[in-house]
Amino acid sequence: xxxxxxxxxxxxxxxxxxxxxxxxxxxxxxxxxxxxxxxxxxxxxxxxxxxxxxxxxxxxxxxxxxxxxxxxxxxxxxxxxxxxxxxxxxxxxxxxxxxxxxxxxxxxxxxxxxxxxxxxxxxxxxxxxxxxxxxxxxxxxxxxxxxxxxxxxxxxxxxxxxxxxxxxxxxxxxxxxxxxxxxxxxxxxxxxxxxxxxxxxxxxxxxxxxxxxxxxxxxxxxxxxxxxxxxxxxxxxxxxxxxxxxxxxxxxxxxxxxxxxxxxxxxxxxxxxxxxxxxxxxxxxxxxxxxxxxxxxxxxxxxxxxxxxx
Numbered sequence: 079x080x081x082x083x084x085x086x087x088x089x090x091x092x093x094x095x096x097x098x099x100x101x102x103x104x105x106x107x108x109x110x111x112x113x114x115x116x117x118x119x120x121x122x123x124x125x126x127x128x129x130x131x132x133x134x135x136x137x138x139x140x141x142x143x144x145x146x147x148x149x150x151x152x153x154x155x156x157x158x159x160x161x162x163x164x165x166x167x168x169x170x171x172x173x174x175x176x177x178x179x180x181x182x183x184x185x186x187x188x189x190x191x192x193x194x195x196x197x198x199x200x201x202x203x204x205x206x207x208x209x210x211x212x213x214x215x216x217x218x219x220x221x222x223x224x225x226x227x228x229x230x231x232x233x234x235x236x237x238x239x240x241x242x243x244x245x246x247x248x249x250x251x252x253x254x255x256x257x258x259x260x261x262x263x264x265x266x267x268x269x270x271x272x273x274x275x276x277x278x279x280x281x282x283x284x285x286x287x288x289x290x291x292x293x294x295x296x297x298x299x300x301x302x303x304x305x306x307x308x309x310x311x312x313x314x315x316x317x318x319x320x321x322x323x324x325x326x327x328x329x330x331x332x333x334x335x336x337x338x339x340x341x342x343x344x345x346x347x348x349x350x351x352x353x354x355x356x357x358x359x360x361x362x363x364x365x366x367x368x369x370x371x372x373x374x375x376x377x378x379x380x381x382x383x384x385x386x387x388x
Contacts, residue, residue, distance in 0.1 A: 114149075114210070132351065151210055152206040181198070199223070201225075261283075277374060279299070283367055294356060298321060298323060298335065316376065319373070320337060326365070370385065
């Protein structure tokens with residue numbers, strides 16, 4: 079068995095909303111049966127429900143969706159992804175053709191010099207509250223969520239093609255630039271026989287805009303992968319991990335996540351995903367990661383014992 083440790087520092091490209099504790103009540107949004115879209119009375123209702131839904135287990139989330147009479151974009155894409163039999167592909171070109179044909183549900187992208195195939199918009203935090211056309215509604219305003227941000231759309235549009243044409247303005251896609259370390263990736267790749275596996279932690283903190291207000295975002299994500307035809311595919315493996323991360327910004331000061339040691343089956347999960355509104359409207363709070371310590375293993379012999387001060 080051979081292993082290699084890799085760490086990559088890049089600017090974050092993800093967007094999230096505010097989070098809440100597990101004991102808070104989930105707001106039950108209205109569902110329009112004609113358009114199959116969740117409607118929230120206020121931004122605060124959406125934020126609380128979004129955070130709660132993303133903290134649910136898969137079984138809890140599916141039960142919640144069923145209760146709403148709604149099937150989310152995330153669930154639709156995840157269910158399709160689970161049906162993919164990797165052994166049906168004999169070449170990279172076959173995967174490329176398949177991903178192009180089903181680009182509404184999966185994505186094939188090159189990151190860090192390697193290829194990853196994942197459910198579509200896998201890093202979009204709203205994927206479990208938006209409908210199959212990537213929409214949700216706050217009051218009378220309809221929003222379309224692309225991979226790059228949130229856009230206001232014409233609520234009279236009837237299908238995705240018209241929705242994409244009707245985008246009026248960006249509502250939350252601007253990322254405030256920073257010269258600090260705003261994302262860091264820590265992982266390990268193991269080889270068992272001819273099979274390759276990867277465990278990856280993505281640590282992020284950055285500013286993003288929402289309704290002319292800056293938010294400070296903190297995000298920690300764990301993904302497990304297996305490789306087939308030189309492509310990394312998300313797979314569920316039993317994992318044990320302890321994650322400690324420090325960061326800072328001008329608005330909220332120093333913060334410290336002292337995560338407990340956890341053991342669970344993991345494919346792709348956020349260990350931390352929250353955002354705090356800042357006073358002063360559009361500002362740069364200079365968010366930065368300052369330190370981390372991660373100790374983790376999974377059932378495929380990936381092993382991480384890494385610490386760094388930036």
